[in-house]
Amino acid sequence: MVRTFCILGLCTVLSITAFMVLGARGNWDFILVFRGTKLLALVIVATAIAVATILFQTLTSNRILTPSIMGFDALYVLFQTALIFTLGGFGFSSLAPELKFALELCLLSAASLMLFGSLIGQGMHDLFRMLLVGVVFGVLFQSLTVLLQRMIDPNEFSVLQGSLFASFNKVDTTLIALATPLVLACCALAWHKRNVWDVMALGREQAISLGLNYKRELLIGLALVTALIATSTALVGPVAFFGLLVSAISYEVTKTHHHGPIFLSSILISIIVLVGGQAIFERALGLGATLSIVVEFLGGLVFLFLILRRVRV
Amino acid sequence: MIGIENVTFHHGKSPILKDVSLTIKKGGITALIGPNGAGKSTLFALMSRLLPLQSGKISFDAMDIRQTASRELAKKLAILRQDTHVASRITVQDMVGFGRFPHHQGRATRVDHDKVSAALEVFDLTAIAERFIDELSGGQRQRVLVAMAYAQDTEYLLLDEPLNNLDMHFARNLMHQLRDLADNHGKTVVVVLHEINYAAAHADTIIALKNGKVASHSKTDEFMTEETLSRIYDMRVKVRTVDGLKVALHHV
Numbered sequence: 388m389v390r391t392f393c394i395l396g397l398c399t400v401l402s403i404t405a406f407m408v409l410g411a412r413g414n415w416d417f418i419l420v421f422r423g424t425k426l427l428a429l430v431i432v433a434t435a436i437a438v439a440t441i442l443f444q445t446l447t448s449n450r451i452l453t454p455s456i457m458g459f460d461a462l463y464v465l466f467q468t469a470l471i472f473t474l475g476g477f478g479f480s481s482l483a484p485e486l487k488f489a490l491e492l493c494l495l496s497a498a499s500l501m502l503f504g505s506l507i508g509q510g511m512h513d514l515f516r517m518l519l520v521g522v523v524f525g526v527l528f529q530s531l532t533v534l535l536q537r538m539i540d541p542n543e544f545s546v547l548q549g550s551l552f553a554s555f556n557k558v559d560t561t562l563i564a565l566a567t568p569l570v571l572a573c574c575a576l577a578w579h580k581r582n583v584w585d586v587m588a589l590g591r592e593q594a595i596s597l598g599l600n601y602k603r604e605l606l607i608g609l610a611l612v613t614a615l616i617a618t619s620t621a622l623v624g625p626v627a628f629f630g631l632l633v634s635a636i637s638y639e640v641t642k643t644h645h646h647g648p649i650f651l652s653s654i655l656i657s658i659i660v661l662v663g664g665q666a667i668f669e670r671a672l673g674l675g676a677t678l679s680i681v682v683e684f685l686g687g688l689v690f691l692f693l694i695l696r697r698v699r700v
Numbered sequence: 701m702i703g704i705e706n707v708t709f710h711h712g713k714s715p716i717l718k719d720v721s722l723t724i725k726k727g728g729i730t731a732l733i734g735p736n737g738a739g740k741s742t743l744f745a746l747m748s749r750l751l752p753l754q755s756g757k758i759s760f761d762a763m764d765i766r767q768t769a770s771r772e773l774a775k776k777l778a779i780l781r782q783d784t785h786v787a788s789r790i791t792v793q794d795m796v797g798f799g800r801f802p803h804h805q806g807r808a809t810r811v812d813h814d815k816v817s818a819a820l821e822v823f824d825l826t827a828i829a830e831r832f833i834d835e836l837s838g839g840q841r842q843r844v845l846v847a848m849a850y851a852q853d854t855e856y857l858l859l860d861e862p863l864n865n866l867d868m869h870f871a872r873n874l875m876h877q878l879r880d881l882a883d884n885h886g887k888t889v890v891v892v893l894h895e896i897n898y899a900a901a902h903a904d905t906i907i908a909l910k911n912g913k914v915a916s917h918s919k920t921d922e923f924m925t926e927e928t929l930s931r932i933y934d935m936r937v938k939v940r941t942v943d944g945l946k947v948a949l950h951h952v
Contacts, residue, residue, distance in 0.1 A: 582806025586798060592750055592781050597852075598774025598802040644790045 388648065395655040400520050402663030410619045411669040429665060432619045435570045438577050439615035440630030440636070441653050445588045445646070450638065451693045453630040457535055458524035459499060459616045460625035464490055464530045466498075466546060467542035470537045484561050496613045500606065515697050530608045560577060568620045574610050574650075581646040584608070588644060600633030626679060628686025635689045701726050702747070702856070702890070707756030709742055709912075716742045718912040720756070724905075726855075729882050729889045731903035731920075732943065733896060735933055738909040740892045744860045746891070748779040762858055774802035775854035778849035782864045786789050792836070793829040796820055799851030819851035825875065840871035846877065859891040863898060875902040896948050900924050908932050924948065 406426055411418050443454045454460070470491070471479045477485075502524065536544060579583075583604055587594050594601045619626075637653035660682065668678045709717040717739045731924055732740050745751040747758055749765050760766050760776050768776075772911050778799070796819050800812040807944040820826045825841050842862065849857055859878075863871045879902055881887040893899045899906050899920070906923040908916040915932050916923060926947035929937040938949040 436916035584803075585806070586801055589798065592779070593798070595750055595770065596748065596774065597798060598769075600770050632787045638789075641788070644794065 388641070388643070392648075392652065392655075394534050395640075395652055395659070398659045398663070399655050402659050402666060405670075406662050406666040409666055423524055424563065425684060426662065427567065428657055429661050431563065431566050431570050432622050434574060434625065434654050434662040435566075435615040435619040435631045437633050437637075437653040437657035438574055438650060439612045441610045441646070441649055442577060442584065442589050442608050442615075442632045445584050445614070446605060447551075448588065448590050449516065449517070450634070451631070451690070453520065453628075453634070454612055454616045455519035455626060455628070455630060456690075457517070458528055459613065460620045461525045461528035461532070462494055462498060462502075463491070463617055463620045464625060465532045465535075466494055468532045468539075470545055471547045472535045476540065476546035479543075480546055485565055488565055489564060491621070492617050494618045496610055499613045500609055512666065532547075537638070561622055566622055569614060570618055573615050576607075577611055578603070578650060580607070581650065583645040585616075585644065589644075626683065628690055629679075629682050630686075631693075632661065632682065632686035633646075644693055701761060702888070703757070703759045704743075704747070704922060705757040707743070707746060707758065708752065709739070709746065709751070709754050710836055711742075713728070715888060716912055717746075720912070721907075722907060723916065724888070724890060724907075726888050727886065728877055728904035729880065729902060730905045731891045731899035732890065732906060732909065733899055733932075734906050734909035737868055739912045740909055741860060744858060744890075744892050748777065748783075748858050749773065750779075751841070771802060774852070774854075776854055778852040778854045780845055780849050780859040780862060782861045786831070789832050789834060791829070792825055792831055792833060793820065795844050796835055796847045796851050799848040799853075803894065812940060815851050815853060819847045822850060823847040836860075839866040840868065842866055842870065842874065846874065850881065855886075855888060857887050857889045859889070861892050863895065871898065878902065885920065894949060896929065900946050900948065921946070936942060 390471075400452055403426065406429075407422050408624065411422075442455045443457075444450055470487075471491065474482070482490075536547065539547070577699070583665075584600060586597050587601075587604055587608065591601055594604070633653050633656050634655050637649055641648050641652045660679075664678045664682065668681075702718060702722075704722040704724075707717055707720045708715070716841060720739075720743065734740050734745065739857060744749065746753055747765075749770065752945065760773070762952050763776055793816065797808065797816045799819065800808060800815060802810050811846055817826075820829055821837060825840075828836070828840065833844055836844065842865070846859075846862070849859075857878075858860060862874055870893070875898055878889050878891065891903070893903075900923075903920050903948060906916070906918065906920050907914065908923070908928075910932050916928055922946075924939055926937060926939045929939065929948055929950070933950070935950075938948060938952075940947050
């Protein structure tokens with residue numbers, strides 16, 4: 388275990404150094420600030436997705452579903468679109484980003500707690516039912532989004548595109564000041580409750596038997612997941628399978644059920660993949676390919692692999 | 701003492717339990733039996749707070765389950781459901797260790813480790829303590845769960861059809877272990893059973909439910925009569941005494 392963390396830590400430092408130093412020419416004052424901001428954003432996103440995925444998998448007692456697969460970020464995109472639809476492109480652009488973010492976060496939390504809070508807890512042991520529900524929700528949200536996008540003014544659509552087509556290359560840096568404390572607070576709470584998550588992973592009945600207030604812990608966990616996913620989606624846009632890739636590797640290397648080491652390792656792995664990958668794609672390959680596509684491809688493969696393995700068992 | 705007062709439970713419109721009142725004395729093994737759909741598992745779920753009470757009152761000694769914090773109840777009663785599925789890869793030792801959670805809330809002390817070792821010893825799990833529970837046979841896994849409930853160190857132990865999936869060897873073993881817990885460790889064991897002969901051989905008291913009502917509540921010996929069994933299961937059941945033990949010939 389200690390060795391695993393040493394290796395992960397080393398890889399993380401290497402990735403970060405590569406990201407900051409590789410191909411750097413010119414004024415260091417500028418480079419450090421420019422790349423530092425971007426690095427911070429990537430680290431925040433990596434952390435948020437890692438913790439949210441692990442937590443979500445614990446609450447639903449499975450290792451295959453992630454918030455994104457269940458349509459959490461499709462819901463976010465729908466909200467963005469609905470917001471522009473109702474406020475208009477100008478109103479949307481003139482909203483203070485902080486206010487907009489806070490508003491989206493509240494709405495998204497409320498909606499996802501309503502949708503998923505009622506679902507999780509009853510039928511959640513049935514993996515295929517959960518998958519189906521996720522697919523149905525995802526398609527529903529996407530279709531509604533497309534419908535709204537068809538109906539809005541072309542000018543406003545361009546505003547929408549600007550706000551949705553965020554990527555790992557073009558991180559929305561204005562939100563970082565807001566996202567950093569939020570993600571840190573969520574992670575602190577998740578870390579503080581790591582022993583509770585260990586018990587929650589045993590399932591509803593065991594958790595109640597061992598004296599947890601199951602409903603309360605479930606709601607807290609879901610609220611954390613929502614806040615983290617909303618933040619990461621606001622920063623870089625939707626990523627479907629990245630979280631799955633991270634959680635699968637992290638369970639594989641730590642081989643434990645304790646949430647302390649799993650949180651730590653998943654965060655490190657997430658940073659390595661995102662920051663290291665970005666360093667390679669931006670500097671070595673000269674933006675010749677897109678990191679998100681490769682990450683999604685690998686994550687998708689992991690997803691298929693896990694599903695097939697599960698089916699055979 | 702477990703007090704159940706005027707408990708009524710509806711699932712949608714259909715009544716599952718109709719005004720059930722029972723007093724289960726402290727100590728010994730009490731078996732809860734009855735035909736399918738009699739409401740045994742519902743009553744079990746209500747007692748173990750897995751389902752919210754709709755009306756009536758259930759209390760363990762002075763603790764009303766609606767008034768008492770779940771964490772306090774977890775030190776009073778341990779529950780064991782049938783076919784508990786666990787997604788994570790957990791070793792036998794860690795799983796049994798979870799039984800101590802109500803006492804240490806995640807920060808295990810020396811005492812907790814000792815109790816876990818003792819539980820592993822009692823249920824003959826020390827040799828496989830490092831194995832993962834998803835690699836075990838059904839019987840071993842069941843034993844792990846019982847050991848976990850034992851490590852929880854509560855006065856009351858509630859089990860819902862623990863003999864499901866167990867072959868006759870493990871089934872008898874488990875009943876002997878429950879007997880030992882009741883006789884030598886002062887636990888009060890309440891167990892939902894399907895097979896009447898296990899109840900007859902190992903329980904002190906038998907409570908029979910039928911159509912959501914208590915059909916009979918008596919000492920095992922008094923309960924095992926052809927008349928009572930025939931009434932409860934709506935079929936003729938012969939009862940014979942073999943080696944001083946009353947046996948229901950319900951399968952022939």
